[in-house]
Amino acid sequence: MVRAWYMDDDPGDQRTEHHRNPPKFLSLEELYKISGVEYFKLNVKTYSTDGVLDKIKKERGYTYEDETTCSKECLPNYDEMLKKFFQEHLHTDEEIRFILDGSGYFDVRDKNDEWIRIEVVTGDMIIIPSGIYHRFTLDVKNYVKAKRFFIGEPVWLPYNRPADDMECRKQYLKKLEADFKSI
Template sequence: MGISAWYMDSSDEDQRDPHQLDPNQPVSAEELQRLGVFHWELNADIYENDPELEKIRKEQGYSYMDIITIHKDTLPNYEDKLKMFFEEHLHLDDEIRYILDGQSYFDVRGKDERWIRISMSKGDLITLPAGIYHRFTLDHTNYTKAMRLFVGEPVWKAYNRPADDSHIRKKYLDFLQDS
């Protein structure tokens, strides 16, 4: 099926809406890779014993893993968490998420500061590079189950924008200039 991504409109309507422009302006997997965003499609039905996932984890050094279910019945402080996930932020480490069930969106800032919405569904594994401004939200299904992967110990700290003076942001901007 392939990843689906597009430039977003500037509407303040419900964050769970697709927010596509009219006409839609798709963003290719190659364009995302130039931003440092990478994607794999895996079989989420066999994630516990998937040799392909094991291979990726080994190659990338993803030693830590946990699973989060984002739904009003399973996530304490659901509404507050959704608001927090949707605040524009960056991390000092890559963000790696594997959608095991449901659907969601990751929004990332393109080179021109425009938002790019990446639609995620069951079987999609994505890596967002350290230093990229991004945010996360559910779509109207209001449900996703995701594996969170890390190199080493998990670091949950998010640095809300503006964090332009951080060393990791500067390192990411240098990467963008070279790509």
């Protein structure tokens, strides 16, 4: 099961849990209400035949998928890419990741602009909404293999903060103000 918690202001090591002491953990419902982040638990052994992933893809209109592996062995310019992933940014489309193996952290901003760290492990599927400021890093294992999903052709263009004038950001803030009840 995914874990999400508020982070300290101390940046520390980006690849460690780095949470308040004591940590303030969030339920999936709280996480959704204050960020719009959605979570699904899938079975990595049966996802290709059990219909659960197919149902999600159909309901959300995902028509393109690929796989990516982040590790020192598989990712060219590994250290530079990790720095790039960890820069606070947003996208004009949802960011969808289904973790096939390994683990890492997505950090997202809440309503009060505080960081929430979301640990993802094998079997977790996370949907980061369009327009939310976020970042990604690996944990100390330095490895994750994930499926990525897109509506239509893949668009993976990060817009570093500040990007508050972008339409996707304005739409996200409206949904956030309504606690994502209207979506």
